[in-house]
Amino acid sequence: MSEGIILKGYSGFYYVQAGEKLWECSLRGRFRLHAQDFLPGDRVKISPLKGHKGVIEEVLPRTNALVRPPVANVEQVIVVFALVTPQPDRNLLDRILIQAEAAGVNPVVCFNKADLALPPETDAAVELYRSIGYEVILVSAKSGQGVEELRRVLEGKTSVFAGPSGVGKSSLLNAVHPGLQLKTGEVSAKLRRGRHTTRHVELIPLDGGGLVADTPGFSSLDLPPMQREELSRFFPEFLEHAPQCKFSTCLHRLEPQCAVKAAVELGRIDSKRYADYLAFLTEVIEQERRY
Ligand SMILES: Nc1nc2c(ncn2[C@@H]2O[C@H](COP(=O)(O)OP(=O)(O)OP(=O)(O)O)[C@@H](O)[C@H]2O)c(=O)[nH]1
Ligand SMILES: [Mg+2]
Numbered sequence: 001m002s003e004g005i006i007l008k009g010y011s012g013f014y015y016v017q018a019g020e021k022l023w024e025c026s027l028r029g030r031f032r033l034h035a036q037d038f039l040p041g042d043r044v045k046i047s048p049l050k051g052h053k054g055v056i057e058e059v060l061p062r063t064n065a066l067v068r069p070p071v072a073n074v075e076q077v078i079v080v081f082a083l084v085t086p087q088p089d090r091n092l093l094d095r096i097l098i099q100a101e102a103a104g105v106n107p108v109v110c111f112n113k114a115d116l117a118l119p120p121e122t123d124a125a126v127e128l129y130r131s132i133g134y135e136v137i138l139v140s141a142k143s144g145q146g147v148e149e150l151r152r153v154l155e156g157k158t159s160v161f162a163g164p165s166g167v168g169k170s171s172l173l174n175a176v177h178p179g180l181q182l183k184t185g186e187v188s189a190k191l192r193r194g195r196h197t198t199r200h201v202e203l204i205p206l207d208g209g210g211l212v213a214d215t216p217g218f219s220s221l222d223l224p225p226m227q228r229e230e231l232s233r234f235f236p237e238f239l240e241h242a243p244q245c246k247f248s249t250c251l252h253r254l255e256p257q258c259a260v261k262a263a264v265e266l267g268r269i270d271s272k273r274y275a276d277y278l279a280f281l282t283e284v285i286e287q288e289r290r291y
């Protein structure tokens with residue numbers, strides 16, 4: 001038996017890389033009812049059949065798994081948004097950051113289409129997330145700006161791209177890895193959205209070592225299950241203010257003498273981030289009721 005990693009699942013088969021070889025594997029009968037338990041990124045034991053065909057015998061324990069995109073054993077999430085076309089959906093960006101942190105995966109924010117945006121606009125988005133403490137890179141699949149930096153970020157690690165349709169995830173991978181020829185699609189002029197060109201999650205081995213998943217874009221994402229008190233830990237910029245709140249249990253919403261709200265009013269915390277926090281808090285409280 002040899003050990004390998006699932007690169008993708010497609011119409012009942014799993015493509016497993018073991019050593020230099022790519023195996024087309026089916027599942028043992030007893031696994032077939034649980035096919036959703038096999039994700040790209042899963043480490044598996046396979047026994048070879050004829051040629052490049054094999055059977056998955058066993059799946060090894062995971063270190064983590066993301067819900068969207070569904071990939072296991074991830075080391076970092078590259079959160080890809082376009083600076084324009086489509087305009088960044090900041091609420092979704094903040095959700096993806098929370099998902100990554102809750103799964104224990106390092107996020108890297110990647111703003112693409114730098115060639116289309118003017119400096120004041122680009123600086124605002126980049127500076128905001130940098131000031132919070134996130135690693136941010138500014139790239140253009142079209143002009144090549146930042147592509148070398150992205151290549152270095154991906155080298156030797158298992159990464160996944162996450163973001164909406166049309167932001168340029170596949171285009172960036174094509175730029176990072178010449179010769180790849182992943183399909184890319186226009187952004188609809190009418191709907192100002194991407195057209196869901198990428199249909200499946202696929203881990204791609206990189207020349208410099210490492211794997212990166214190209215993934216279908218998505219526009220909604222549920223928050224991970226948590227208690228209401230936990231939410232603020234996903235907003236690192238609140239941390240220095242929260243100890244000055246009058247109540248130690250402050251949810252930074254309606255409570256009097258809240259230092260977080262005061263910081264928002266003084267412009268020390270971004271008001272859109274705070275608005276996302278409040279919207280997420282409502283959602284978390286609704287979720288709590290359902291458990
Ligand atoms: N101007 C400009 N256009 C870009 C850039 N990157 C991608 N595009 C264009 O944006 C459109 C969408 O690119 P894709 O790579 O298909 O986007 P995607 O994120 O993979 O989309 P899905 O597969 O649908 O999730 C295409 O028309 C690309 O040519 C860029 O840096 N600058
Ligand atoms: Mg794509």
Ligand SMILES: [Zn+2]
Nearest residue numbers: 245250252258
């Ligand atoms: Zn408070």
